[in-house]
Amino acid sequence: MDLTALARRREVVLLVLIALLLAAVGARAPVFLTPTSLGDVLTDTAILLMLACGQMAVILTRGIDLSVASNMAFTGMCTALLSKYHPELPIAVTLALAPLIGFCLGAINGALIAWVKIPPIVVTLGTLSAYRGMIFILSGGASVVTHEFSRPYLDFPRQSLLGVSALVWIALVVCAGMAVFLNFSRTGRSLYAVGGNPLAARYVGIGIERCQFLVYCLSGTIAGLCGYLWVSRYAIAFTEVAFGYELTVIAACVIGGVSVAGGIGSVAGCLLGGLFLGIIGNALPVIQVSPFWQMAISGFVILCAVIVNSRSEARKGKLILRETEPPVQAPLQVRPETPS
Amino acid sequence: MTSLRYAVADRRKAAAADFWLRWEVLLLVLLGIVMLVNSRLSPWFLDYYNLLDSTFNFSEKAIMALSMTLIIVTRDIDLSVASIIALASVFMGLAAQAGAGVPLLVLIGLATGLLAGFANGAIITRFQIPAIVVTIGTMSLFRGIAYVVLGDTAITSYPAGFSWFGQSYLVWSIPFEFVLFLALAAVFGFVLHFTTTGRRIYAIGNNPVAARFSGISVDRYRLVLFTLNGLMAGLAAVLLTSRIGSTRPNIAAGWELEVITMVVLGGVSIMGGSGTISGVFIAVFVLGMMTFGLSLMNVPGIVMSVFVGVLLIASIAVPILIRRMLRR
Numbered sequence: 001m002d003l004t005a006l007a008r009r010r011e012v013v014l015l016v017l018i019a020l021l022l023a024a025v026g027a028r029a030p031v032f033l034t035p036t037s038l039g040d041v042l043t044d045t046a047i048l049l050m051l052a053c054g055q056m057a058v059i060l061t062r063g064i065d066l067s068v069a070s071n072m073a074f075t076g077m078c079t080a081l082l083s084k085y086h087p088e089l090p091i092a093v094t095l096a097l098a099p100l101i102g103f104c105l106g107a108i109n110g111a112l113i114a115w116v117k118i119p120p121i122v123v124t125l126g127t128l129s130a131y132r133g134m135i136f137i138l139s140g141g142a143s144v145v146t147h148e149f150s151r152p153y154l155d156f157p158r159q160s161l162l163g164v165s166a167l168v169w170i171a172l173v174v175c176a177g178m179a180v181f182l183n184f185s186r187t188g189r190s191l192y193a194v195g196g197n198p199l200a201a202r203y204v205g206i207g208i209e210r211c212q213f214l215v216y217c218l219s220g221t222i223a224g225l226c227g228y229l230w231v232s233r234y235a236i237a238f239t240e241v242a243f244g245y246e247l248t249v250i251a252a253c254v255i256g257g258v259s260v261a262g263g264i265g266s267v268a269g270c271l272l273g274g275l276f277l278g279i280i281g282n283a284l285p286v287i288q289v290s291p292f293w294q295m296a297i298s299g300f301v302i303l304c305a306v307i308v309n310s311r312s313e314a315r316k317g318k319l320i321l322r323e324t325e326p327p328v329q330a331p332l333q334v335r336p337e338t339p340s
Numbered sequence: 341m342t343s344l345r346y347a348v349a350d351r352r353k354a355a356a357a358d359f360w361l362r363w364e365v366l367l368l369v370l371l372g373i374v375m376l377v378n379s380r381l382s383p384w385f386l387d388y389y390n391l392l393d394s395t396f397n398f399s400e401k402a403i404m405a406l407s408m409t410l411i412i413v414t415r416d417i418d419l420s421v422a423s424i425i426a427l428a429s430v431f432m433g434l435a436a437q438a439g440a441g442v443p444l445l446v447l448i449g450l451a452t453g454l455l456a457g458f459a460n461g462a463i464i465t466r467f468q469i470p471a472i473v474v475t476i477g478t479m480s481l482f483r484g485i486a487y488v489v490l491g492d493t494a495i496t497s498y499p500a501g502f503s504w505f506g507q508s509y510l511v512w513s514i515p516f517e518f519v520l521f522l523a524l525a526a527v528f529g530f531v532l533h534f535t536t537t538g539r540r541i542y543a544i545g546n547n548p549v550a551a552r553f554s555g556i557s558v559d560r561y562r563l564v565l566f567t568l569n570g571l572m573a574g575l576a577a578v579l580l581t582s583r584i585g586s587t588r589p590n591i592a593a594g595w596e597l598e599v600i601t602m603v604v605l606g607g608v609s610i611m612g613g614s615g616t617i618s619g620v621f622i623a624v625f626v627l628g629m630m631t632f633g634l635s636l637m638n639v640p641g642i643v644m645s646v647f648v649g650v651l652l653i654a655s656i657a658v659p660i661l662i663r664r665m666l667r668r
Contacts, residue, residue: 064472066597112653112657116657116660116661117660118653118656118657118660119610119611121417121472121610122604122610122652122653122656123653125597125600125601125604125649125652126601126648126649126650126652126653127649127653128597128649129597129601129645129646129648129649129652130645130646130649130650130653131649132642132645133642133643133644133645133646133647133649134646135642136640136642136643137643137646141640141642239642243594244593244594247419247476247479247480250476251476251477251480254473254476254477260470260472260473261470290488290491292484292487292488292490292491292492292589293484293487293488294484295480295481295483295484295487296480296481296484296485296487296488297484298480298484299477299478299479299480299481299482299483299484300477300481300484302473302476302477302480302481303463303474303477303478303481306467306469306473306474306477307463307467307469309469310467310468310469
């Protein structure tokens with residue numbers, strides 16, 4: 001691959017940007033670049049990375065899942081209450097239950113979208129409200145706080161293996177699994193086909209409904225797992241956990257070059273997009289900028305990212321309307337193919 | 341006389357069944373059920389003054405739902421409206437702290453909304469980026485600016501006369517906000533349903549490419565609509581800030597989704613090209629009366645969101661499922 005093509009790749013550009021960002025922060029506060037600090041950044045970003053991977057699968061099929069944050073908060077509350085009232089249960093039960101609850105919530109989305117054929121944004125907008133409200137009904141508005149959790153519930157994601165926290169290992173496994181699924185499995189490839197051209201996908205015999213149902217289940221399952229991890233990490237479960245976080249997740253995807261028009265996106269891009277947001281969030285306090293800047297900066301970054309994206313996938317439809325030279329004066333020319 | 345080879349078929353005569361299956365009629369029935377159930381559950385529901393006061397809770401959102409209807413009819417979406425409120429409210433607050441008078445405050449609120457909406461539209465049309473992504477970005481950016489300015493503080497130093505917009509009543513104790521909403525609904529309904537501009541908006545939503553080929557300057561329309569939507573958010577910011585008399589960076593959090601819920605429940609297809617202002621108008625009341633009734637029964641706001649979410653999905657799913665069953 002020659003250099004210009006390499007430079008045009010979204011992942012490479014992002015990698016360079018992240019390196020520059022790290023260098024800039026490191027110049028002002030060298031402590032940020034120590035392995036412990038970087039490890040903390042990774043631990044902080046791990047949940048976002050997993051959610052972004054799930055969201056990407058949904059966006060690939062031209063969908064969107066706005067309910068992930070609510071799903072996460074609901075599952076988190078379920079596991080928290082379980083830990084509070086049944087502290088004797090082994091951690092494996094929580095680890096199995098969290099993705100399962102998330103899967104069920106995701107399956108509701110998926111069924112409504114794939115088979116009832118309601119637009120994804122409408123369904124997940126509705127379940128975003130509904131799941132959030134269910135947390136209140138379930139908990140009666142009370143929160144579960146630090147000392148009420150069982151020890152293993154809190155300790156599990158905090159374990160450290162080879163100097164990296166369990167949270168990061170889980171994220172690694174989930175993201176690697178996602179990458180393998182999307183790149184090397186038949187179903188994974190068909191997700192790209194469904195998003196790229198649903199009609200063509202239908203003609204080659206891909207079950208579009210099955211794919212749609214699958215991605216919302218997948219996104220829900222990941223959100224469920226993240227629900228437990230989030231509550232465990234911050235050691236508190238309440239109704240407003242991760243309120244509005246769905247948009248951060250989508251932002252990570254968009255920065256990572258996932259096209260909301262469907263069919264374009266890679267796990268690597270997603271991870272880099274998530275890391276970019278995570279580094280900004282963690283770096284601001286270190287370089288003594290008020291954390292209130294974080295939202296404005298991520299908004300600015302999202303806008304820059306989509307504008308850059310738009311150049312690479314500029315609409316071809318516009319060209320049709322361009323006035324052509326009259327054929328008499330300039331006979332039809334076959335343009336030499338531009339090297340790509 | 342040249343005979344046409346192809347003829348456009350006459351419009352089919354409306355049958356009685358068409359009328360009863362119209363979305364607006366179904367919504368009216370739903371509104372009737374909501375009113376009936378609520379009046380049975382609470383003796384204070386069907387009270388003239390209570391009902392009028394309950395409109396304070398949805399008038400601002402309803403005003404934004406009107407312009408959001410036009411946006412969604414053209415296949416776009418604007419997730420940044422609530423953040424525009426925050427931004428406009430912050431600028432009004434800063435001006436109030438600097439000692440600006442009431443007319444200037446209103447002007448600043450409207451102008452901020454207008455400019456923010458224009459920024460949305462300009463980025464969307466100039467770079468041909470899907471509106472949903474751009475407005476997710478500006479949603480973060482606009483509210484982010486509000487956070488940068490205010491941090492965790494609030495501005496409450498508004499001049500005395502400013503509270504008029506959000507708290508005053510006109511004749512027969514009808515709130516000013518509500519009258520404003522009714523007037524704007526009439527204007528929006530007229531423009532969308534009785535002018536060429538309105539027909540073009542539908543044309544763009546049904547098929548943007550075909551609309552472009554038939555000479556409609558699609559991008560200019562979209563730009564104007566996003567600017568208008570920003571202006572309406574600015575107006576809502578004036579009303580809301582005036583009503584609650586304070587500005588916090590998290591003002592109107594989550595309203596973008598409530599506004600979109602109103603529009604979608606009103607029968608406006610998220611795929612563009614269909615929907616009516618009257619549908620949205622009735623949907624505003626269905627949601628408003630439902631939340632009012634629930635609040636009379638001391639149901640907490642967060643639980644109401646379950647009802648709203650389920651209503652949104654059910655109202656779209658049930659007609660689809662019924663139609664599918666009838667076809668069999």
